[in-house]
Amino acid sequence: MHMADAFLSPAVGGGMWALSAAAVGVSIRKNRKISGESNRIVSLTAVSAAFIFAAQMINFTIPGTGSSGHIAGALFLSILLGPYLSFLAMAAILLIQALFFADGGILAYGANLFNMAFFTNFIAYPLIYRTMTRKNKSGKNLYAACILSSVAGLQMGAFAVVLQTLVSGRVDMPFSAFTVLMQSIHLAIGIIEGMITAVLVSYLFRHAPDIIDSSPGRDAGGGVKAAGLIGGAAFFCGAVLSLFASSHPDGLEWSIEHADLVPAAETATDRFHQGAEALQQKFSFLPDYGFSFNAEGFLGTAGTAVAGIAGVVLTAAVLYFLTAGLLSRRSAAGRKDAE
Numbered sequence: 001m002h003m004a005d006a007f008l009s010p011a012v013g014g015g016m017w018a019l020s021a022a023a024v025g026v027s028i029r030k031n032r033k034i035s036g037e038s039n040r041i042v043s044l045t046a047v048s049a050a051f052i053f054a055a056q057m058i059n060f061t062i063p064g065t066g067s068s069g070h071i072a073g074a075l076f077l078s079i080l081l082g083p084y085l086s087f088l089a090m091a092a093i094l095l096i097q098a099l100f101f102a103d104g105g106i107l108a109y110g111a112n113l114f115n116m117a118f119f120t121n122f123i124a125y126p127l128i129y130r131t132m133t134r135k136n137k138s139g140k141n142l143y144a145a146c147i148l149s150s151v152a153g154l155q156m157g158a159f160a161v162v163l164q165t166l167v168s169g170r171v172d173m174p175f176s177a178f179t180v181l182m183q184s185i186h187l188a189i190g191i192i193e194g195m196i197t198a199v200l201v202s203y204l205f206r207h208a209p210d211i212i213d214s215s216p217g218r219d220a221g222g223g224v225k226a227a228g229l230i231g232g233a234a235f236f237c238g239a240v241l242s243l244f245a246s247s248h249p250d251g252l253e254w255s256i257e258h259a260d261l262v263p264a265a266e267t268a269t270d271r272f273h274q275g276a277e278a279l280q281q282k283f284s285f286l287p288d289y290g291f292s293f294n295a296e297g298f299l300g301t302a303g304t305a306v307a308g309i310a311g312v313v314l315t316a317a318v319l320y321f322l323t324a325g326l327l328s329r330r331s332a333a334g335r336k337d338a339e
Contacts, residue, residue, distance in 0.1 A: 001115055001116055001157060002104035002108075002116075002252070003111055003112055004104070004108060006105075007164075008170065009168035010272035011168075012111070012164050013272070019114055020118070024091055027085070027088050028326065031084050031088065041081075042323045045081055045089060046227075046315075046317070047227045047231035047234060048076075048230055049315050050315045051233055053096065053315040054308055054311065054312050055070065055073060057237070058245050059248070059250060062185065062189065062192075065185065065254065067248055067249060067251055067254035068246035068248040068249065068254075069185070069189030069192065069193070071193040071196055071197070072120065073090070073093070074086060074087075074120035074121050074125075074153060075125060075129065077089050078121050079197075080226075083125050084121075087118070089319055090121070093315055094116065096318065097311075098112075099284065100286065101311065105276060107273060114157075115157035115161055115164075119152075119153045120154075124150070124152040128145065132145035138205065142198050142205075146197045146198035147190070151194060153190070154189060154193070155186060155187065158183055161252065165178070171262060172261065172262045173261055177259045178255060178256075178261060185251040185254055185255060204229070234312045234316070238308025238309055239312075240305075286307040289303070289304055290303035290304055290307060
């Protein structure tokens, strides 16, 4: 669901940046109240975000459509970390993707963060997942909660993409056709993501049950073991499984193609779009998760693996220091209050 800059006007792109920035600010303030052992929370956050970065590289085919999708990951992160820390993790993941891998536009970053994280973190997770799993976090109940939460979050995000594109007025847009295509393909993607999330959470519940808890930002007794499991999975997904990703267009690209959306201009001439494109070209050292030169065969495969490993390491490092900084400021504030 990563939007490109071409489909957003500067006003809409800027407005979504402002909304997402406000949500980031609230999340930072909330996360200063995190409780529990800092080392475990920091490690779990870092490896979980790295895992989602790698998992987003693995597109799975949607049978019978000629389309593909990948997990967004906001629900998985919310279950492990709580909604506020999850939102910050998603903010870091999407920024790294846009800046260093040219995945999603810079102007569209605020919209992408809002569409892929806000609805799941702050609506679907607390209202659906936590309500349904309050008394039972296993078996059919867990699967139903994960699937319904994932579907709800993606449906809201997909419709937001349609509205943002419509209001931007940068495309010749058949609103009804685009809406039907976006909602239907992301319904399928949401069901699959919900099932994948349920499998992952069930596994962690069996092997590190203390991390699956109803209290966001709590101490994770099984955090060390869980961090090791998730960290290993992150490297495996980024370096190996990413090589087998579906080549079909993702849900957004598929919807754009079948709705015959045509950008108002292939190359935007306003300074906002040009500035965003220049910034992305300057920093993206592995565009589209591969080497910048036209690599094929072994080099193409190697480029994907290198991008996966680089993304995992970079995401883990950013989230490690970000979370450690939040906890450090919380501790400092606590000592000041005590004085």
